[in-house]
Amino acid sequence: MNSRTPAxxxxxxxxxxxxxxxxxxxxxxxxxxxxxxxxxxxxxxxxAVVLDDNDTVSTGSRAICYxxxxxxxxxxxxxxxxxxxxxxxxxxxxxxxxxxxxYQFDLLPEGGHKHPAFVNLQQYxxxxxxxxxxQAVGGEVRxxxxxxxxxxxxxxxxxxxxxxxxxxxxxxDWVIACDGARxxxxxxxxxxxxxxxxxxxxxxxxxxxxxxxPTERWFWFDPPFHPNQSVLLHRQADDVWRIxxxxxxxxxxxxxxxxxxVIPRIRAMLGDDRPFELExxxxxxxxxxxxxxxxxxRVIFAGDAAHQVSPFGARGANSGIQDxxxxxxxxxxxxxGEAAPALxxxxxxxxxxxxxxxxxxxxxxxxxITPKSTMSRVFRDAxxxxxxxxxxxxxxxxxxxxxxxxxxxxxxxxxxxxxAFVSVLVPGSPAxxxxxxxxxxxxxxxxxxxxxxxVLYFMAADRSADLERLLQHAGEIRVVVVVPAGGGxxxxxxxxxxxxxxxxxxxxxxAAPGTIYLxxxxxxxxxxxxxxxxxxxxxxxxxxxxxxxxTAHAA
Amino acid sequence: xxxxxEPNIPAPDDxxxxxxxxxxxxxxxxxxxxxxxxxxxxxxxxGDLEALREAIALARDGL
Numbered sequence: 001m002n003s004r005t006p007a008x009x010x011x012x013x014x015x016x017x018x019x020x021x022x023x024x025x026x027x028x029x030x031x032x033x034x035x036x037x038x039x040x041x042x043x044x045x046x047x048a049v050v051l052d053d054n055d056t057v058s059t060g061s062r063a064i065c066y067x068x069x070x071x072x073x074x075x076x077x078x079x080x081x082x083x084x085x086x087x088x089x090x091x092x093x094x095x096x097x098x099x100x101x102x103y104q105f106d107l108l109p110e111g112g113h114k115h116p117a118f119v120n121l122q123q124y125x126x127x128x129x130x131x132x133x134x135q136a137v138g139g140e141v142r143x144x145x146x147x148x149x150x151x152x153x154x155x156x157x158x159x160x161x162x163x164x165x166x167x168x169x170x171x172x173d174w175v176i177a178c179d180g181a182r183x184x185x186x187x188x189x190x191x192x193x194x195x196x197x198x199x200x201x202x203x204x205x206x207x208x209x210x211x212x213x214p215t216e217r218w219f220w221f222d223p224p225f226h227p228n229q230s231v232l233l234h235r236q237a238d239d240v241w242r243i244x245x246x247x248x249x250x251x252x253x254x255x256x257x258x259x260x261x262v263i264p265r266i267r268a269m270l271g272d273d274r275p276f277e278l279e280x281x282x283x284x285x286x287x288x289x290x291x292x293x294x295x296x297x298r299v300i301f302a303g304d305a306a307h308q309v310s311p312f313g314a315r316g317a318n319s320g321i322q323d324x325x326x327x328x329x330x331x332x333x334x335x336x337g338e339a340a341p342a343l344x345x346x347x348x349x350x351x352x353x354x355x356x357x358x359x360x361x362x363x364x365x366x367x368x369i370t371p372k373s374t375m376s377r378v379f380r381d382a383x384x385x386x387x388x389x390x391x392x393x394x395x396x397x398x399x400x401x402x403x404x405x406x407x408x409x410x411x412x413x414x415x416x417x418x419x420a421f422v423s424v425l426v427p428g429s430p431a432x433x434x435x436x437x438x439x440x441x442x443x444x445x446x447x448x449x450x451x452x453x454x455v456l457y458f459m460a461a462d463r464s465a466d467l468e469r470l471l472q473h474a475g476e477i478r479v480v481v482v483v484p485a486g487g488g489x490x491x492x493x494x495x496x497x498x499x500x501x502x503x504x505x506x507x508x509x510x511a512a513p514g515t516i517y518l519x520x521x522x523x524x525x526x527x528x529x530x531x532x533x534x535x536x537x538x539x540x541x542x543x544x545x546x547x548x549x550x551t552a553h554a555a
Numbered sequence: 556x557x558x559x560x561e562p563n564i565p566a567p568d569d570x571x572x573x574x575x576x577x578x579x580x581x582x583x584x585x586x587x588x589x590x591x592x593x594x595x596x597x598x599x600x601x602g603d604l605e606a607l608r609e610a611i612a613l614a615r616d617g618l
Contacts, residue, residue: 375587375591378587378588378591379591379594379595381588381591382588382591382592382594382595383595385588385592386592386595386596390596390599392599393595393599396595
């Protein structure tokens with residue numbers, strides 16, 4: 001059931017029919033992860049093509065919540081403005097138990113961030129915005145080009161591609177497989193895909209209505225209108241609401257998706273006779289699982305093709321876009337011959353660890369929402385009962401631990417601290433945003449950092465010689481000089497200067513004059529020091545970029 | 556061991572009676588709820604995850 005007609009994209013007969021397209025990178029799947037990869041590679045100047053078996057954006061209920069870090073990545077890719085403008089921002093969540101409000105939470109108590117904690121937007125609208133951006137940066141999607149087989153070898157991958165007009169081959173040096181939870185690419189490579197199946201079924205209804213519900217996430221445990229099960233209500237754009245009913249394992253999926261079954265459930269939840277229209281209904285089960293490894297020679301898996309989680313916590317699409325963020329700068333360096341393919345092993349290590357973190361969190365949420373034993377249910381209800389009066393119990397309520405970006409702890413790319421820092425940031429953390437003034441205009445730190453290796457240098461008035469030396473060693477690395485409020489005149493000489501107007505940059509980075517942060521192109525922290533040390537800097541830069549010795553590539 | 560297993564309650568009989576009295580008049584379902592609330596309140600009071608893990612292991616021993 002779908003009352004909305006999704007955008008269709010033109011199929012163009014490929015010029016290589018019956019022959020072969022040669023390309024550095026082929027991306028399988030034009031979902032949010034594949035398109036994020038395509039935009040990022042285009043920004044890095046790497047030629048890539050996206051192959052998709054369909055000719056539309058996704059239909060129906062898929063991802064709806066995009067977390068702050070994902071919005072920062074989409075901003076770097078150049079499409080956050082459309083998405084935030086189109087979507088619904090929310091910070092407040094309410095948890096109900098039986099017939100009463102147990103408690104409520106506010107996700108973003110801290111100000112001074114460009115992006116909100118979450119933006120809700122239907123996945124098809126996210127995809128439309130991303131595809132528009134891909135077109136603007138000159139990327140290519142080939143619709144109705146189905147990858148029917150993959151033959152990898154040591155130097156690349158040969159894909160057989162089927163179109164309405166016949167077949168052709170794509171010979172790619174690298175393939176990124178973003179072809180979703182049912183990934184045919186996984187099958188072509190014969191990869192094992194085992195995991196934990198949750199014995200529960202959920203009904204998703206996307207409902208269009210003019211409601212006076214506030215823009216908040218509402219989660220009910222055991223409500224009177226749906227006894228013994230949970231219900232989730234979430235707002236999306238254009239007066240569309242996501243309602244998620246837990247049904248139990250014994251529910252009949254074919255029966256439950258019939259409007260005559262769905263409408264009374266929604267009616268009971270609304271408790272009145274306001275008009276509404278069903279935009280989408282489906283019944284789903286879910287699994288938590290991942291591939292053992294995400295990098296298989298020249299084929300690299302990302303998004304749902306690599307890992308799957310339960311929907312509680314909004315960790316699917318968010319982690320997929322963070323995969324793309326982690327992968328593309330590395331792949332670009334390898335394709336350009338600036339780094340050995342070994343750099344891609346760090347994608348595997350870093351994103352496998354992130355997937356494990358997401359699977360752990362989502363499994364714990366599921367165990368709370370769907371207790372597996374009588375005593376598990378007794379404890380769950382005890383937590384909810386205590387949460388009404390006791391703050392400690394609220395910390396135990398788990399209706400979904402909402403997506404947080406992974407910190408790449410002990411990554412081979414990061415340099416452990418040798419100096420002391422008082423900051424929540426550590427090597428491997430994503431860099432924090434903060435408000436700054438740039439050339440007299442208010443702006444944001446991460447906009448200035450962008451998508452290349454970068455250095456933040458906290459200006460010390462008495463150490464301008466350090467900045468000179470830093471600039472001599474920086475080479476291709478973007479240097480951003482952070483000056484205190486009112487210190488705009490300290491910069492100059494063709495260097496990007498940002499004024500720390502509220503002191504939040506220094507506070508969030510635990511920085512003093514002379515502090516230096518080295519950031520990776522995905523804006524994660526690679527290294528930091530209290531004072532300039534040329535040798536340490538050179539080593540950290542080489543380490544963070546997987547820089548290949550020129551001699552090793554001479555052949 | 557971070558968990559105190561040596562005698563630590565000054566009036567053990569008073570504690571035990573208070574515990575049993577708390578269950579008076581409750582059916583099994585409500586008694587189970589009381590025990591669960593009690594475990595959660597006391598666990599928060601202890602706070603030390605290592606001590607809690609030791610307590611969980613000791614309680615599980617032999618079952």
